[in-house]
Amino acid sequence: LGLPLALEADTGKLFPASNRARDVRDALVGHARALGAQFQFNVSLTGLEPAADGWTAHTTRGPIQASRVVLATGGLSVPATGSDGGGLRIAESLGHRVHAVYPALTPLLSDPPGHASLSGVSLHVRLRARAGTRVVETSGGFLFTHRGYSGPSVLDISHVFVRNRDASIRVQWSRLNALEWQAVLARAGGLVMSTMSAHLPQRLVAQLMAEVGVPAERRAADLRRVERIGLIAGLTSYPLPATGDEGFKKAEVTGGGVALEDVDAKTLASRKHPGLFVCGEILDAFGPIGGHNFAWAWATGRLAGTAAAAH
Ligand SMILES: Cc1cc2nc3c(=O)[nH]c(=O)nc-3n(C[C@H](O)[C@H](O)[C@H](O)COP(=O)(O)OP(=O)(O)OC[C@H]3O[C@@H](n4cnc5c(N)ncnc54)[C@H](O)[C@@H]3O)c2cc1C
Structure with a gap:
């Protein structure tokens, strides 16, 4: 088509150098017309x-x-x-x-919107959706929205939840798994909040600590056993409270x-x-x-x- 392309280095994807979808469309339409297609x-x-x-x-x-x-x-x-x-x-x-x-690849909703205060926070997560024996895992961008959850990782597993409202969705909020968090918390010197914030957005850390009942001023060395277990579970296997989805209105693709x-x-x-x-x-x-x-x-x-x- 003669459309100049640019390589996005970190993903290996090719985009039109102009970064305009319209240019791809116009090139395709022009090519089709040149071959005699009528629209x-x-x-x-x-x-x-x-x-x-x-x-x-x-x-x-x-x-x-x-x-x-x-x-x-x-x-x-x-x-x-x-x-x-x-x-x-x-x-x-x-x-x-x-x-x-x-609807597939559609954002998820949470009612009541328990994480609305985190709206706009984005991070890289690992998600696991389970419906019966079917398990779908993915990792990628995650975005808190006013009404629920979005971002590539959420869209990718959304079809499991859309088709089965009983599906469970678990989140690992960082690249660290349970054993790695255990090691990080064990060798940390200062506040739990600062230790966790080195790996996660601070607003999310505050929310997770509050949900587990760990005081904001808790030092890592003083972390109680039950707090440590609760935090590590919340950090690596957090049950996402999705209750619905945005449907076809926002779905990027249709299943079926x-x-x-x-x-x-x-x-x-x-x-x-x-x-x-x-x-x-x-x-x-x-x-x-x-x-x-x-x-x-x-x-x-x-x-x-x-x-x-x-x-
Ligand atoms: C917001 C959004 C973002 C997306 N981003 C990506 C992405 O980044 N990467 C990716 O791989 N995919 C993405 N997708 C998905 C991708 O765009 C679609 O899977 C793909 O366009 C499907 O192509 P298609 O030609 O089969 O259907 P469509 O692109 O849906 O085209 C069908 C066409 O048929 C027309 N039509 C329908 N019914 C009739 C009728 N009765 N009479 C006449 N015309 C009719 C429609 O108006 C439409 O123009 C995205 C989708 C959306 C909605």
């Missing part, structure tokens, strides 16, 4: 009907005849972008199995969707109708934060487009 904006697909020589695509601006169709209408995430799930209903009406959809079994993995052709291809987020697949969902959308889009052209 129609502010038109909704309302139905797809098999026709004698292909398909009739019913739209809010009348029918369009097509020899092949690629259905790439996304999921339900952030409805303001036009993703209202209409494509899923169309796929279902054509006989495809559509697995129940749910058109069953992968209903498309040919090599071409993404529908197994229900010839001349129909399905790609992107409408399919029942999603990945963690970090570009995997773009990669899925782009790779499957390319595959479906190439296969449709060859059909």
Whole structure:
């Protein structure tokens, strides 16, 4: 596409040198137009009907005849972008199995918002979500919000909680595990507060100490056994009191969707109708934060487009 890229050294990710998403979009649209693609904006697909020589695509601006169709209408995430799930209903009406959809990669809520006073505090954590025998672990950025919790690590495990409200979420607030904290506290000379604040934001330290009932002026050498045990548990296996989630309104991706079994993995052709291809987020697949969902959308889009052209 000729778009200058810049490498982000610490993540190894490539971004447009201009740092503007719009430039990527414009380059793609320009390339597609140069190859003869025509765009129609502010038109909704309302139905797809098999026709004698292909398909009739019913739209809010009348029918369009097509020899092949690629259905790439996304999921339900952030409805303001036009993703209202209409494509899923169309796929279902054509006989495809559509697995129940749910918001994935969405912030979590806490009601009452017990950590609202920490809103704006961010740190690197390790999270473990457990629902029955299913355990998902991740580490990364964590952000306290006015209403709950966000940041890449929270988004990554959110789907476990979204699908099972009984899921437990445990937080290790720093890179130190229980044994390492034990050693740090054992050799610390000064206040517990200062020792912990060397590894964690001070506002979080104050909150954790208050929750465990350790006085702010406690010196590490005077830490009682029960306080030490409580602190180390709070530091390394803190039960996150999530009670809800932000739903599709803020979800970066949609879980569920058109069953992968209903498309040919090599071409993404529908197994229900010839001349129909399905790609992107409408399919029942999603990945963690970090570009995997773009990669899925782009790779499957390319595959479906190439296969449709060859059909
Ligand atoms: C806020 C946000 C941030 C994200 N950040 C990242 C990130 O950093 N990295 C990453 O990998 N992924 C990210 N994602 C996820 C990624 O954007 C999506 O997974 C990806 O765009 C899905 O591509 P898609 O083409 O399948 O669907 P979409 O991008 O959703 O495109 C579907 C298009 O179809 C249109 N449409 C829907 N229904 C109809 C209809 N009936 N008629 C006509 N048009 C219709 C929609 O308007 C939309 O333009 C983010 C998502 C959001 C919402």
